[in-house]
Amino acid sequence: MSRETAPALVVDGVSHSFGSNKVLDNVSLTVPQSTFTVLLGLNGAGKSTLFALVTRLYDNISGEIRILGHDVRRRPTEALQRLGVCFQSKAIDPDLSLTQNLLYHAALHGIGGRDAKHRAIEALEKVGLSDKAGFKVRTLSGGQARRVEIARSLMHRPALLLLDEPTVGLDIGSRESVIGIVRSLVQKERLGVLWATHLIDEVSPTDNVVVLHKGKVLLSGTVPDMVKAAGTSDMRDAFRILTGTTHAEAA
Amino acid sequence: MSVVAATAAAAEAELATHPKLGPSQYWACFKGIVWREVLRFLHQTERFFSALVRPLVWLFIFAAGFRQVLGVSIIPPYQSYVLYEEFVAPGLVAMILLFNAMQSSLSMVYDRETGTMRTLLVSPFPRSFLLVSKLLGGVAVALLQVFSFLAVAYVWGISPPPIDTLKLFTAYASPDWLPIFGAITDPIITDVMRVPAFMQSFAGYITVIPALVIVGLMLGSLALFMSSVIKQLENFAGVMNFVIFPMFFASSALYPLWRIRESSPMLFEICRFNPFSYCVELIRFALYGQVDVVSLIIVLGCTAFFLAAAVYAYNPSKGLIARRGGPGGGA
Numbered sequence: 001m002s003r004e005t006a007p008a009l010v011v012d013g014v015s016h017s018f019g020s021n022k023v024l025d026n027v028s029l030t031v032p033q034s035t036f037t038v039l040l041g042l043n044g045a046g047k048s049t050l051f052a053l054v055t056r057l058y059d060n061i062s063g064e065i066r067i068l069g070h071d072v073r074r075r076p077t078e079a080l081q082r083l084g085v086c087f088q089s090k091a092i093d094p095d096l097s098l099t100q101n102l103l104y105h106a107a108l109h110g111i112g113g114r115d116a117k118h119r120a121i122e123a124l125e126k127v128g129l130s131d132k133a134g135f136k137v138r139t140l141s142g143g144q145a146r147r148v149e150i151a152r153s154l155m156h157r158p159a160l161l162l163l164d165e166p167t168v169g170l171d172i173g174s175r176e177s178v179i180g181i182v183r184s185l186v187q188k189e190r191l192g193v194l195w196a197t198h199l200i201d202e203v204s205p206t207d208n209v210v211v212l213h214k215g216k217v218l219l220s221g222t223v224p225d226m227v228k229a230a231g232t233s234d235m236r237d238a239f240r241i242l243t244g245t246t247h248a249e250a251a
Numbered sequence: 252m253s254v255v256a257a258t259a260a261a262a263e264a265e266l267a268t269h270p271k272l273g274p275s276q277y278w279a280c281f282k283g284i285v286w287r288e289v290l291r292f293l294h295q296t297e298r299f300f301s302a303l304v305r306p307l308v309w310l311f312i313f314a315a316g317f318r319q320v321l322g323v324s325i326i327p328p329y330q331s332y333v334l335y336e337e338f339v340a341p342g343l344v345a346m347i348l349l350f351n352a353m354q355s356s357l358s359m360v361y362d363r364e365t366g367t368m369r370t371l372l373v374s375p376f377p378r379s380f381l382l383v384s385k386l387l388g389g390v391a392v393a394l395l396q397v398f399s400f401l402a403v404a405y406v407w408g409i410s411p412p413p414i415d416t417l418k419l420f421t422a423y424a425s426p427d428w429l430p431i432f433g434a435i436t437d438p439i440i441t442d443v444m445r446v447p448a449f450m451q452s453f454a455g456y457i458t459v460i461p462a463l464v465i466v467g468l469m470l471g472s473l474a475l476f477m478s479s480v481i482k483q484l485e486n487f488a489g490v491m492n493f494v495i496f497p498m499f500f501a502s503s504a505l506y507p508l509w510r511i512r513e514s515s516p517m518l519f520e521i522c523r524f525n526p527f528s529y530c531v532e533l534i535r536f537a538l539y540g541q542v543d544v545v546s547l548i549i550v551l552g553c554t555a556f557f558l559a560a561a562v563y564a565y566n567p568s569k570g571l572i573a574r575r576g577g578p579g580g581g582a
Contacts, residue, residue: 055373059567080375081269091366093287095294107283108374110276
């Protein structure tokens with residue numbers, strides 16, 4: 001198998017507990033390159049813990065996590081070089097300009113000087129914010145700030161992009177633009193994307209879906225697989241039946 | 252399992268796409284982290300002024316008031332009677348470093364609650380390198396504050412004396428002074444080198460820099476360790492009360508220790524075991540062109556200890572954060 005086909009992310013048999021509380025139970029999933037995979041789960045399903053393990057905030061004690069083939073525990077440097085993340089909470093400096101934020105992030109990956117500046121311009125173009133390069137982040141709208149975060153996570157040209165509930169708190173227009181940008185990146189950059197959300201309407205019919213519930217993977221496949229497994233006609237009902245929730249909770 | 256095995260082979264072929272992290276990458280990373288800290292500080296003018304006003308209030312009001320009350324006898328490194336303002340200046344410099352360190356640890360607790368700390372930690376560089384770079388960024392900010400303070404003090408007429416020779420000062424066991432373990436009864440002062448004539452008048456401002464960096468690093472690593480232990484911002488006010496004020500007041504920053512000893516032998520012992528006292532003394536001697544060897548050893552030892560504790564706390568496999576489920580918390 002060559003680099004062309006190595007999955008962007010492989011999670012294999014990972015469990016994790018905080019004390020006696022088992023947050024993840026034998027979780028396995030794969031994000032192939034150039035695909036948009038939705039990690040679907042209600043609040044408290046274990047999505048953020050999974051992200052913390054993939055980003056090596058703490059070690060996975062059981063199982064294996066590989067980013068483009070690199071084990072995050074054994075080869076953290078190589079793995080993290082190929083990983084881009086947008087965390088749930090904002091991680092950019094409101095008082096610095098867009099470019100300054102991006103240059104800082106480039107530095108965190110050992111990229112400096114002209115190369116970094118060139119990449120910053122390129123990244124801002126990708127998210128459609130070139131005209132705001134010198135503005136302070138504080139002056140941006142919520143959706144624009146999210147797009148800066150995406151630009152930031154692209155600076156080191158990762159193979160895998162993780163996004164933890166990236167549309168929380170955004171209005172419908174900004175949400176659509178953020179989703180649209182990430183989907184176009186999947187096609188243009190061969191990026192593997194793992195998009196964590198609890199919002200079923202962010203799933204498009206062609207996406208891969210992983211349903212995580214109470215620390216377990218209930219289903220991993222395509223949208224038709226999910227509908228079929230639940231025996232329903234539409235994915236909203238399917239998600240509800242799989243997770244055993246009522247209308248109000250899943251909305 | 253077959254997927255995992257096959258991807259391992261692919262990994263080897265793909266390694267070339269991202270460069271190995273060599274010295275120039277490390278340098279770019281270090282520069283970027285320090286640059287961001289300084290830039291953020293310069294954008295927060297209120298923080299700059301409050302950082303400057305605090306020691307100046309002490310210097311102008313407290314010290315002026317106490318000048319008559321507190322006589323300072325001739326203790327090293329002083330060779331003649333000094334004004335109380337001159338005695339207290341190194342303590343106030345150390346206070347700037349202390350507040351700055353605690354403030355940056357406060358920002359780290361805050362950073363943890365937002366995503367900034369996590370952004371730092373997903374960098375591919377070794378975590379210890381990232382944390383030390385961040386600490387040195389904090390020290391750079393502290394140096395800006397210290398020199399602004401020293402500039403105002405200079406205008407007020409308080410400055411280190413001209414220095415003609417750099418000296419090593421090895422501690423003695425006099426009750427007036429600090430050492431925890433002192434068998435030597437007299438100070439041993441060794442000349443190291445002569446200062447070129449043109450530099451003598453401002454040499455103290457240069458010799459103090461290494462002391463400031465070491466002290467800043469020690470207080471920063473203490474704060475960093477604390478930031479990993481504190482769960483939430485709300486706990487931090489308590490830490491200010493339980494760490495900053497006791498550390499500052501039970502030290503040689505505000506009064507010579509022989510004075511403390513006269514009023515309370517117990518407090519005197521506490522001051523001797525307070526690492527902050529040695530920070531103050533290291534800075535005090537450095538301003539006079541002298542290296543206080545015992546203080547240097549103690550401060551370096553504490554730095555190593557606190558830094559190791561902080562790196563351990565942030566280590567993904569062993570650390571406190573892993574056990575607890577932070578930073579950013581939540582499942």
